[in-house]
Amino acid sequence: MKNHQRSVWEPKLIDTESIISNNDQKHHHWIKSSDSSGRSYFSTPFLLGMSIAALLVGVAFATILALYLVKPAFNINLVTNGDAETGSCQVSGGVTSPVGWNYNGPITQVIYNNPTSGCMTSSDPGPSDRGQCYFYGQQSTSTSMWQTINLTNEVSPLLIDNQSVKFNLSAWVGGYSNQDDTAVVSVTFNDANNTMTGNITSIGPVYAVDRSSMTSFIFQQANDFVPIGARSMTVFVTLTRSQGTGNQGSVDDIAVILYQ
Secondary structure, eight states, X not given: OOOOOOOOOOOOOOOTTSOOOOTTSOOOOOOBSOOTTOOOBOOHHHHHHHHHHHHHHHHHHHHHHHHHTSOOOBTSOOOTTXXXXXXXXXXXXXXXXXXXXXXXXXXXXXXXXXXXXXXXXXXXXXXXXXOSEEXXXXXXXXXXXXEEEEGGGTSOHHHHHTTOOEEEEEEEEEEOTTOOOEEEXXXXXXXXXXXXXXXXXXXXXXXXXXXXXXXXXXXXXXXXEOOTTOOEEEEEEEEEOOSSSSOOOEEEEEEXXXXX
């Protein structure tokens, strides 16, 4: 009579020195460090899992390293053509649209001392480093321009999300004589889904009473932290007429800089 013994499943131990490749059969090997005879064993699923884990860790590390290696663009004006000096400027009464900006209406790059349109001369109070041109509202009730800046090209998102990056918004804002035509410059921030995050920061308007009824520019600025999650910012300029036929709301040297 045969003795019936319950069969016990055991992992198949494979001698690493005598593995024979078999393309027609799948093998699942189980890891062991060694047995009593000193033979060592390995597990294919285990090694595959370890390889994938190592790869994922490497990719994550490389991504974080790349973000940290973005050289921050601190203390640099990120606004394109904020001084109205790029491209041509209007020298008579026409419209010269601003280069580097999206725009709505006849907002114009105009030369200082234009005898036909605009209101500013190079000797009126304003920026000491002014160039040849500035922005003004032409013949409009309201006119505007704007541009969007990708922050991920300028500074690591990790720094932004640690709320360690600040910004400074500045411009020279002005108008004509005793008229209250105005300029307002604003900056807003959007996240990766293009949804606004944080608050709107604005400078201006400057009214005639602020200018002592003089045709002039007055320097305006505001500071704050770049909000957590911000990945882009939009600079928006609005020039508004309050009286007369011409919109003499004026602005020059628009700048946004990042700093810590």
